Amino acid sequence: VTSTVIVMRILEELGMIKEVASYIILGVAVIEDIIIISMLAILQSVSSTGVISVADLAVSIGTVLAFIGGVLVLGSKIISKFV
Numbered sequence: 001v002t003s004t005v006i007v008m009r010i011l012e013e014l015g016m017i018k019e020v021a022s023y024i025i026l027g028v029a030v031i032e033d034i035i036i037i038s039m040l041a042i043l044q045s046v047s048s049t050g051v052i053s054v055a056d057l058a059v060s061i062g063t064v065l066a067f068i069g070g071v072l073v074l075g076s077k078i079i080s081k082f083v
Contacts, residue, residue: 004029031068038064
């Protein structure tokens with residue numbers, strides 16, 4: 001359970017889940033979770049090799065940015081059909 005789930009439950013209980021501020025809060029929390037997971041992957045790579053590779057770091061950052069960009073593009077097209 002991440003803090004994102006806890007915040008979502010609190011917003012639901014307060015009846016604030018449909019407000020614009022809630023969308024922003026949850027969006028930032030999800031992006032933060034993605035960045036933290038990426039950082040953990042980078043740290044695992046560093047701990048196993050003992051060296052920080054600029055290429056590995058660039059690939060990890062590029063992957064995260066591509067994922068976030070893809071989610072934003074696909075999400076804006078898919079979500080608009082359901083809302």
